Amino acid sequence: NAGVTQTPKFQVLKTGQSMTLQCAQDMNHEYMSWYRQDPGMGLRLIHYSVGAGITDQGEVPNGYNVSRSTTEDFPLRLLSAAPSQTSVYFCASSYGAGQVYEQYFGPGTRLTVT
Amino acid sequence: DAKTTQPTSMDCAEGRAANLPCNHSTISGNEYVYWYRQIHSQGPQYIIHGLKNNETNEMASLIITEDRKSSTLILPHATLRDTAVYYCIVSAHNAGNMLTFGGGTRLMVKP
Numbered sequence: 001n002a003g004v005t006q007t008p009k010f011q012v013l014k015t016g017q018s019m020t021l022q023c024a025q026d027m028n029h030e031y032m033s034w035y036r037q038d039p040g041m042g043l044r045l046i047h048y049s050v051g052a053g054i055t056d057q058g059e060v061p062n063g064y065n066v067s068r069s070t071t072e073d074f075p076l077r078l079l080s081a082a083p084s085q086t087s088v089y090f091c092a093s094s095y096g097a098g099q100v101y102e103q104y105f106g107p108g109t110r111l112t113v114t
Numbered sequence: 115d116a117k118t119t120q121p122t123s124m125d126c127a128e129g130r131a132a133n134l135p136c137n138h139s140t141i142s143g144n145e146y147v148y149w150y151r152q153i154h155s156q157g158p159q160y161i162i163h164g165l166k167n168n169e170t171n172e173m174a175s176l177i178i179t180e181d182r183k184s185s186t187l188i189l190p191h192a193t194l195r196d197t198a199v200y201y202c203i204v205s206a207h208n209a210g211n212m213l214t215f216g217g218g219t220r221l222m223v224k225p
């Protein structure tokens with residue numbers, strides 16, 4: 001199994017540009033989520049999904065959209081990039097209800113917005 | 115949601131036990147204690163979790179006090195590769211309840 005994969009690894013955007021961060025998992029996990037991590041800080045939850053077709057907002061959802069059309073994929077869209085969105089973005093997945101504890105994280109996407 | 119308090123940083127000598135404390139005085143009855151760690155620039159890695167009993171796996175031991183207001187993660191024989199930020203998280207096992215990461219403890223294992 002490849003586990004949780006994220007693309008791209010690095011990205012530089014100009015203010016106002018849009019882009020999609022890709023996340024895929026091959027473990028047939030129901031739950032998937034997106035976190036951001038600013039320098040020296042812990043992770044903050046952006047959006048999460050408890051299954052295909054179901055998404056919900058986390059702690060810091062503004063400026064981001066998600067969709068979950070398949071079990072495997074959970075892309076994160078930045079609608080109009082701002083310097084405040086410069087961060088490292090981690091995608092995670094886990095088994096369904098009752099087993100949320102063990103989340104598997106991807107390697108991260110390092111995004112810089114100028 | 116219950117919050118946790120951890121020391122900002124700790125040092126440990128290589129080969130010795132690393133004991134990382136966590137306070138969670140407002141934990142609810144249905145909330146578990148989880149521990150994750152994040153090695154520099156990598157995604158967090160699950161270590162262990164528990165409800166009220168002490169737990170042990172191949173990576174670590176988790177000691178939870180009887181009143182559940184605090185816990186300790188123990189790495190029995192710390193190595194240089196255990197240098198990381200360790201996060202203590204409390205959360206319930208219900209649908210949609212994702213993990214909330216605080217600042218964590220930066221553990222430095224020294225030769």
